[in-house]
Structures are given as C-alpha cells and as structure tokens.
Amino acid sequence: MTEQPIQTMTGAEALVSTLADHGVTACFANPGTSEMHLVTALDHEPRIKSTLCLFEGVATGAADGHARVTGAPAMTLLHLGAGYLNGGANIHNARRAWTPMVNVIGDHAVPHQRFDAPLASDVVGMAGPNSRWIKSADTVAQAGELAAQAWEASFGPEPGPVSLILPADTAWLEGGKPGATRARPSLRAPDPARIDAAAAAVKSASKPVIIINGTALTEAGLAQAARVKAAGIRVLTDTFFPRQARGAGRFVPDRMQYFAEGAMADLEGSDLMLIAGTQVPVAFFAYPGKPSVLVPEGCAPMVIGGPDTDSAAILAALADALGTKEAAPVAELDVPGAPTGALNAAAIGASIARHMPEGCFVSDDGVSNGLPSFLMTQRARPHDWMMLTGGAIGQGMPLALGASLAAPDRKTLCITGDGAGMYTNQALWSMAREGANVVNVVFVNHSYRILNIELARTGAGNPGPAAQELLGLGHPEIDWVKLSEAQGVPAANATTAEEFDAALERAFAADGPRLIAAHVPAR
Amino acid sequence: MTEQPIQTMTGAEALVSTLADHGVTACFANPGTSEMHLVTALDHEPRIKSTLCLFEGVATGAADGHARVTGAPAMTLLHLGAGYLNGGANIHNARRAWTPMVNVIGDHAVPHQRFDAPLASDVVGMAGPNSRWIKSADTVAQAGELAAQAWEASFGPEPGPVSLILPADTAWLEGGKPGATRARPSLRAPDPARIDAAAAAVKSASKPVIIINGTALTEAGLAQAARVKAAGIRVLTDTFFPRQARGAGRFVPDRMQYFAEGAMADLEGSDLMLIAGTQVPVAFFAYPGKPSVLVPEGCAPMVIGGPDTDSAAILAALADALGTKEAAPVAELDVPGAPTGALNAAAIGASIARHMPEGCFVSDDGVSNGLPSFLMTQRARPHDWMMLTGGAIGQGMPLALGASLAAPDRKTLCITGDGAGMYTNQALWSMAREGANVVNVVFVNHSYRILNIELARTGAGNPGPAAQELLGLGHPEIDWVKLSEAQGVPAANATTAEEFDAALERAFAADGPRLIAAHVPAR
Known part of the structure; x- marks a missing residue:
C-alpha cells in the first residue's frame, strides 16, 4: 500500500480548480479585499488565465464575448454586491443572449455578515433577477460542489449567467473538495x-x-x-x-x-x-x-x-x-470598391466589407450607425457577427475584448457608438494590456442620435433646451484618440471615406488593439 | 366667477413638477427611449436643472454629492433595470451615507411589460435592497402623489435613496395631478x-x-x-x-x-x-x-x-x-510651508492644506493615499470633508461633480486613487460641460495599492504572477492627462512636491475643472 499525500485545499482553491476541471479557461476579474484568496487560488491554477478589468462591466461583457466564441462559460470575479451591480448591465445583456457565464461574487465572511458592515448588501436579492441559478457557498465543504453545479446550471435548460457567492471565510478555510464532474448539458432536441x-x-x-x-x-x-x-x-x-x-x-x-x-x-x-x-x-x-x-x-x-x-x-x-431536397443559394463573395468622399455609415460599411479578414468576429454596439455595416458585409469574407441583445449599451468593447482573448489568432472588430463606448471605455486598457487583436471603430457623432429619433417617435415633442442638453454629447466634444491613447491603444481620427479606409486597412494589418474615431454626421 | 383654464398634465409632468414643488432643483440623468417624456417634462420645468452624465454611476454619485451639500434630495433619471444597475454601486454608497436621493427609473409601458422585451427586467427585485422605499407608478393618476411620497420617504425614518419606477405609458398619458405637498421630515429628537x-x-x-x-x-x-x-x-x-x-x-x-x-x-x-x-x-x-x-x-x-x-x-x-459649562479647544489656523522634494501622500497633504480655500468641499475617494491629506488639513482653512462611506470605489469624481453644482461659488476638491478614478472617469466630461469648479487630484501609483496591503493582511500569501497581474495597474500605465483632456478637463502631471504645489495653486485659481495627475510611489 502506498500512502497518498494528504492534500489540503481552501474553499477558493476548490472553486477555482473545479471550474478548471470543467474546462473554464478564462477569468475576467476586478477583485477586492474579500476576494484575495480567490486571487491566490487563481495564481495556482495554470489552466485559467486571469484578465484584470478596471470596471466590472468590462469583466462581465468580456466573459460574454469569450463564451460566444467558445460556447462555454468564462468566470468573472466580482467584489461583493457593489461589484455585482457594476457588472450588472452586461450580465443583463448576457441573459438576453442566453450566454453561459459563471459570476463568482465575493462576500463577507459568514460570521461577519450579521454586523451590516459598509460593503454588506443583499447580494441574492440584487443578483437574483438576472441569474439563472444563484447560491452562496456558506461552508467550505460546499465550495467545489457548488462550483460544479453553477457551471452545469449555466448551460440551462436555458443557458445564461449564474451567480456563485463565495463568503471570504469559505474562501480562506481549508477543507475544500473538488466538485463531482458533470457532463456538459446539451440543448433540448426538437419535439x-x-x-x-x-x-x-x-x-x-x-x-x-x-x-x-x-x-x-x-x-x-x-x-x-x-x-x-x-x-x-x-x-x-x-x-x-x-x-x-x-x-x-x-x-x-x-x-x-x-x-x-x-x-x-x-x-x-x-x-x-x-x-x-x-x-x-x-x-x-x-x-x-x-x-x-x-x-x-x-x-x-x-x-x-x-x-x-x-x-x-x-x-x-x-x-x-417537408421533404426538401434543395437549398436556397448562399452568398457569393463580393468585396466592394474603396469608398470616397464624405464619411458616413455607408462608407464605413463599405470599408469594413473590403478589409475585414476571414474569420473575423464582429462586436456590434453601433446603435444608430451599425445597420449599414451589417447590410454591406452580407457578402464579405466569412465572419461571425455578435450583437447587443439586451439593449443595455456599453457592451461593444468589453464583448470584443473577451471574444479576442478566446480567439487570439483571429481579428475582432468592434463597432460602437460614441455614447455607448463611453459607458465602458475602460475596456481599452485591458485590450492594451493583453495585446488583444481588436479594431475598434467608434462612430463619433457627438450625440445620442437614436434618442433624437426616439424622441420624435414616442411623440414626446420637439426637444427644447433641456432635452437638447440631455441628448447631445457635444460641449465638450470627446477626443476619442486621446481617450484611447491614454489607455495604451493607438488611435486615429478619420473624417473622410478615404481616411477611414486607409486607417481601417492599417488597423487590421497591425498587431494588438487599434481605435479609429470615425466622424459621422449627427443627422 | 372666472373660469379656470383646464390644465392637462402628463404623468411625467406631474412627477417632475411635484418634485420641483418640494424643492428638488437638480436632476442627474442618463435617459433612454422609455424616458423621453420625462425629458420633455424636464424641458418645461425651469426649477430643475438637468445634467447629462455619460454613465449612470456618475449620475447617482453626483446626486449624492448634491444632497450632501444641500441636505435635500436630488433626482436621477435612469433607463430601466439596466440603468439602475449601472448606477447601483453609488446608490449603495449613498445608502451607507444616509443620503436622501430620489431615483426615477423609467420602465416599459405597463401593457408592454408582460411580453418580456429585451430591456425588461425585475426592477423592484434588483433595486429593492438598496432602496429605503420603492414603488412603481402604474397609473397616471398616481404619478404625482407617488413622487411626493418618494421625496418624503427619502428623509427617513433613516434618510437614504428611494426608487420611483415610471412606466412609459404613465409618463406619456394625460391625467397627471400634482402630489399633495409634504412638510420636510425631521430627524428624530433624542430620547x-x-x-x-x-x-x-x-x-x-x-x-x-x-x-x-x-x-x-x-x-x-x-x-x-x-x-x-x-x-x-x-x-x-x-x-x-x-x-x-x-x-x-x-x-x-x-x-x-x-x-x-x-x-x-x-x-x-x-x-x-x-x-x-x-x-x-x-x-x-x-x-x-x-x-x-x-x-x-x-x-x-x-x-x-x-x-x-x-x-x-x-x-x-x-x-x-453632565452639567458641562466648558468646551474643548478648537483648531487654530495653521497653514504649512511649501513641501519640497519627492512627491508622496504627505507632500500632497501639505499642499492641499496650503492652498485649499475657505469653504471648500472635499470629496475623498483616496483609498490608500487619502489619509495624510485628511490629517494635514485638520487646521487648514474651514472646509467640509466628504468620504466614501460604502466602500464601493468610484465615487470620488461623481460626488465632487454634484457637490460643485450645488455650491458653484465655492471650490470642490476631489482626491481619488487611480484605480478608483477609472471606474467613473466619465464624470470628467460632465464637469467640463458644466464648468464645475472641481480640482481633481488623482493619486497615480499604477496599482490597487490597498489590495497589495490586504493580500498580506488576509493571509492569502505572497502574490504570484497572476495575483500581481490582478493588483497592478501598470502595463500599460494610464495617461491621466490625456484621459482628462480627452473629456475637456485641462490637466497636468506632477512628479515632485514643487510641481504639485504649483499645479494645485494654479488649479484652485482657475475657473472650471482641472485635474492633476500626482505621481506617487506604489509602495
């Protein structure tokens, strides 16, 4: 008989290694004090790559993008209820995309929870509505098993984000055990x-x-x-x-x-x-x-x-x-010529159709300017298009970050409105740090243009001074080149179709992230 | 007998005018389609100034700062559940500061809610835990009265944020009536x-x-x-x-x-x-x-x-x-001399104590570098210090924005860590637009320095490569001057005590917002 060495494992290690056992390879994180043992557990888990995000909405959007590429959940690491709230809008979007995602939310140690410390909050209450599954690992023995359950639950019956709350003492105590391995659930077969x-x-x-x-x-x-x-x-x-x-x-x-x-x-x-x-x-x-x-x-x-x-x-x-033997025709490759003249959404679409390489992933948060790019790429080189499904703008750049890290050998294109892009502009920094191959095209019209359209459509009347103030992004105009360079992503302005076409060609040829501020008319 | 003109009012107008009747003067807003009638209602309400924020966390932090200065709630305008989530962390902070705040959350029209449209979510479920009071105005006749109730409830018994949900049809339908006027509630008298x-x-x-x-x-x-x-x-x-x-x-x-x-x-x-x-x-x-x-x-x-x-x-x-006739002594003015040499938190504190004008409001999100500034200003010119009470970093600049708009003739100083500042950097744009008299001092150490301290304190072990990656903000270093200028706020770097002292003096002398990137050691 050989004696097995006694292995000890913290709850954090049990959670992390169980997710790795189930094939999780990416963690998008913004940790705090209550997650320190999760951080060291990630240090000892070479199968999971951790990516720091400077705002939780970047982390959750990136986890969504990663999963849309791989078909399996990434994990996030969020700091208590406040961290969850910061990541919440892109979790909402992921729920509306049926994206599997395992959100690991640190919490106060169980014995500390009853004292109502400043960062304490009702995590289950806040996170419940957008979670397909939610549990708190209140004892160290549960941590691994609940991680396996969470992974499994993210696949369905309807795939989506799940929430696993990890109190700090569960994370730091020894006595963790790996969860039982689950087979990957399948979608239902047709009836x-x-x-x-x-x-x-x-x-x-x-x-x-x-x-x-x-x-x-x-x-x-x-x-x-x-x-x-x-x-x-x-x-x-x-x-x-x-x-x-x-x-x-x-x-x-x-x-x-x-x-x-x-x-x-x-x-x-x-x-x-x-x-x-x-x-x-x-x-x-x-x-x-x-x-x-x-x-x-x-x-x-x-x-x-x-x-x-x-x-x-x-x-x-x-x-x-229906006994169908035939199939409707597929698209034939049709790459348009170089656009000229004024820069607008159609010219941008033509350039994207020209330069987008085969296998590109597109993250579309383009709001009022995205449609021409979508239409003009119907017969471009084969690619995959990913959309904002939940309507909470600010998903584009985070989603592109995660997609790019899941497919580093391919290119990812992000098209985003300037209003949408500002929500989660911190994604640029993570792209720079990771050298992510993302080309960001920001439609700069200094306006929540869609809202000017919607104001009329809802019959709310013509915008007066206060309304104009609330729907316009001018005064001051945001300098997207500086905003991008500030976070380490090289950037360029484009004000004509020719400039944009040349900038896009250069951006796709480069290694690492790029940003093009595409100045388009507001109306 | 004179005939009164028949006045018609939408639900949105009833809500807005009722809040104005109760003394609300500021709305920090990030509206969407479902809030268009609220936007036009604000257009017709000269007693409330609307400020656009490019991210909802800026709006809620600004409402907190405004209320800390005035002692009465500001309103926010948030776009459905997703908008609430984006603003949630600073609402958490406001709850922990016992700050009155009226969050108006737009929602789908009541007949539309049962169809589970993409932006639909359980707003009451998500917003409930951080709301002292929460109701949905599901009929137009309620809108004004619930606005008055919400305002009253924000004062207590414990003051804090309240949530008033306004479905789009309640907003757009005619038949609104002003809510009955409430007296402002007082805190309890001692027992x-x-x-x-x-x-x-x-x-x-x-x-x-x-x-x-x-x-x-x-x-x-x-x-x-x-x-x-x-x-x-x-x-x-x-x-x-x-x-x-x-x-x-x-x-x-x-x-x-x-x-x-x-x-x-x-x-x-x-x-x-x-x-x-x-x-x-x-x-x-x-x-x-x-x-x-x-x-x-x-x-x-x-x-x-x-x-x-x-x-x-x-x-x-x-x-x-206790029959006390005497009182302990108060602070005497003591303005330190100009600091020299290396720039660190103590040198920054000395310069702040030297230059901070009388009546200044300080918004402190300084995390690991804030304490010396706090200690060194004990005997500075009279001022008010406002702190992050809820631990969700990213409050500093939004709070300063709101405080400054409530006290435009005074100066507001924001001290923030670089990690904290990145969360809600969009506040800079609103400062620029409003010409807010805010001096932003960012402690740039390219690190979540507090977490390096906490990693040791929690016994989580020495940081390995993954942990170092998750706690460091270098690679790439953020260029705060560019980030600030990109959003219209003039900025300067300071790397020595002399440079910082001169930059701070200039910043306080200027009109409108300024930012100083104060380069301090990471350890």
Missing part, C-alpha cells in the same frame, strides 16, 4: 410532434415565415435554414442575436426590423409564424398606439422550440419533414 | 431617558468614548462635541462619514481607525462606548482570527440614537445632562 405539426401548418399556409436564433445561426444551422427557405418558408432572424455566421458561402436570412411599424409592414400577409430557438417577437419599446407583439393579425405564432432547444436541429427536422 | 442613562453611565465610567456621525459633524454639532469632550468623554467619528466640518475654528474629534487591530488598540481600556447618529462600529472586512465588532472586551456599547436621530441634539443634551 417530433411539434415538427410534424409545423410541417402540416406550412403546407396549408400561403405565406409562412420562421423566426430563428441560437444554433440555427451557426454555419451548419444556416445550411439547414437554406433548405427551409427552399421549401417556401421565409426565414428571418431576430433583430438582435448573440452570434451569426455570415459572409461568403453562408445563406443570408432576412432580419426582423427594429422599429415595430417597419417590422409589421415587412411581415404583412404572413399567415403562419414559426419560432425556432427564440421567443415570439416583441417590439423593443412600446410606443403610444403601436403594437407590442410583432405578429400580424390573423397570423398564428407556433413555437417549435424556444431558446432551450437546438434550433439547427429543428431546421433540419423541419426540412426533412 | 431624554436614554440621555439620562448615558449621563449616568458616563459618571461611573473611567474611560468613556462616544462614536459620532450625522449632524454631530456639522459646525454646530461639533461645538456640542467640544462640550462633551470637556466633560471627559473621548470623541471619535466613524472611520468614514458623509460630511464633516473641519479646519480652523472647529473642534477636532478623533477618528476610528480603518484596520480592526489598530482600532482595537486605540480603544483599549475604554469601558463605555456611547453611539450617537450611527451604528455600533464594525470592521470593514473580516480577517482570519480578527474581531468583527470594534468594541473592546468589557466595554458596553450604548446606542443613544442611531442614524435616524439628530446627533447634534444628542450631544447638546448629553453635555447639558
């Missing part, structure tokens, strides 16, 4: 009865549509979508989706329009709406006298499978049930 | 029985102390504290307090030490601890084997009145009950 029902409904419909999201937007899923299209069903994606394979060689689905009146006009006459991998579409906001649910009158929505279901498999089964 | 009990306990104690916060730290309150001191009671403030009158002519209380072991050594032998306007002191964090409650063994804590009670009145009543 054959619903597939048959959908196929039957299609046959009696005159103008059927299907709304897709999730795995249907992978390269393999879109190949099935092309078959569904060939069977006579119009294929639309959600307006905003976590990730879509695009460009040459991929089928090009339509996309739901953002504004409710546009979407309803676009869908007019549709008499059957199938849903695969998402929810029944609703308007982003309500407006006086306008519809909330984006389903035409007389059109029956039929959910084949929601976000918990493998929508690529739905499309394959549906095409099979 | 005479408790005063008598405290006075009796003092007489039989050999080494009594009193811990004070709240109104006891106003100029009038400190005059009473000086009487209590003359009666033989040691007077200490909480480690962190919302606001203290300081400098020449004011009594100088001791201050509870930050680190638990230091505080316990300092209090050794005390056999009676009275509490006025605060809670029984607890350690900021727990550490292995160290105490949580900062009360020596054998010392009885006696709460005369908590944060809901007028602590200045407690001190007056206690001094009367």
